[in-house]
Amino acid sequence: MITDRGNGIYGWDGKLYQSDIIRACIRPEIEAVGKLVGKHIREALRKDGSNDIKVNPDAYMRFLLEEPNPFMIGQVMQQKLATQLALNNNAFALIMxxxxxxxxxxxxxxxASAEAIYGENAELSLKFYFNNGKxxxxxxxDIIHLRRDFNNNDIFGDDPGPALTQLMDVVSTTDKGIVNAIKNSSIIQWLLKYSTGLxxxxxxxxxxxxADNYLSLESTSVGVAAVDSKADAIRVEPHDYVPNAAQMDRTTQRIYSFFNTNLKIVQSSYSEDDWNSYYEARIEPISLQFKGEYTRKLFSRRERGFGNYITFDASNLSSASITTKLAFVAMVDRGAMTPNQWLGLFNMPPLPGGDEPLRRLDTVTVTQAEGTKQTENKMLQQLKNKMVNxxxxxxxxxxxxxxxxxxxxxxGFAKEDVIKHILQLQDDGNKIVLxxxxxxxxxxxxxxxxxxQGIVFDSVNENLQEIIDKYGSDTRKITADVYIDDRAIRPNELGGEDN
Incomplete structure (x- = not known):
């Protein structure tokens, strides 16, 4: 928990996380956030008006999301941030x-605490104080900052302490009362009353x-006690004075309400409708905040202008019934889902080629049929070009x-015009070597x-096989009719204007 003092936050002593009720409340949220899958998306608009969408186009960004540092994977990082956000209404991560x-x-x-610092040019920095005194x-x-209950402070989320302190005092007092009642109930069980003074x-x-003769397990009297007329053995009836159960339930319900959860979510006895409601109220806002913070802190404005962004997806259909999951096979038939996406609903491994969308040919529209005919005509034209060339x-x-x-x-970013030209050269029957x-x-x-991008090379950093067969060796220089290079220069461009 944190307290707000001026333009900063101060960490709580940690006892909030020691409460079993609090930990039970936030654990479903933390586990659900850990299941979010971070992806790098690059979305651009083609000249024909259609969207060109690429998933994880850059390897370095995919590796960063999967393994953000040498000590944890992406799931653990997300769980760590979700825990801090649930307890403190603030969570921070540093980008190196x-x-x-x-x-x-x-x-x-x-x-343990953080403070906002403004530089000479109004550049914002955060000063963090750690538990080791540094x-x-x-x-x-360079800081991914997640926050909740963003109201009074300009930078940090508001302190959840005032809203939870009284409830936690009630819980703490109730727990202590139960412990004391259990201890007191076993103090005196029998009373020996003597008629004469001793x-x-x-x-x-x-x-x-x-006690040794009649209350001990090693006693041979088999539960029978005998006393003379000097004393009377009187049993003391135990009375457990514990807090009212209804009051305890109301306090627990108020804590559940504070964390937007309920008993079904806490005990994993929810239905798919229960989970969908919880997901939309609690998990989806965190997912959107992860998306926005990661995107604006990992990419520059120029990179975002080229359609780069980070998204965190989760299949909230994991809690759906088998009947609901099986019904999604209709989405596969219509190309709205790939076979591997459908298999993922059942936690089954992907199939080779399962990332390609399918389409039932007996349900195509007239427009789609015309599009199929156009594709066939294009393939015939490519074949003719290869025969002519x-x-x-x-x-x-x-x-x-x-x-x-x-x-x-x-x-870097794709040079669309060059790629389009290379693809046309391939369609015309030419050989392309990288x-x-x-x-x-x-x-x-x-x-x-x-x-x-659609370019499949005939060779990569080595000559074509027919060239090797013709000259008997694979020379270091690639044999080609045309060289396309951003640093190339023609010989007639050397020596000044006279040449």
């Missing part, structure tokens, strides 16, 4: 960047002898700076990226 400004690691910040200052632009030490000895040309194409913007070692400085994993990423 390389020399080029690209994010490479993300770490949660479990600080402190650090980070630019707000010394204190004799009273203690007689009580001990009575018996002597096709070989094009050696560079990658960084040619097919995409040069952000080596990362992959000729790049990239190697190993970087080369594999480039080839995969090109395949996503």
């Amino acid at each position: 960047r390389d020399d080029f400004g690209y994010p490479i690691e993300i770490y949660p910040i479990p600080s 402190n650090s200052v980070f630019p707000y632009s 010394r204190p030490e004799d009273l203690k000895q007689n009580a001990k002898d009575f 018996q002597k096709s040309k070989v094009y050696a194409v560079d990658f960084d700076g040619t097919l995409c913007e040069n952000y080596y070692p990362q992959i 000729w790049t400085c990239r190697s190993d994993d970087l080369l594999d990423e480039a080839v995969t990226w090109c395949e996503e």
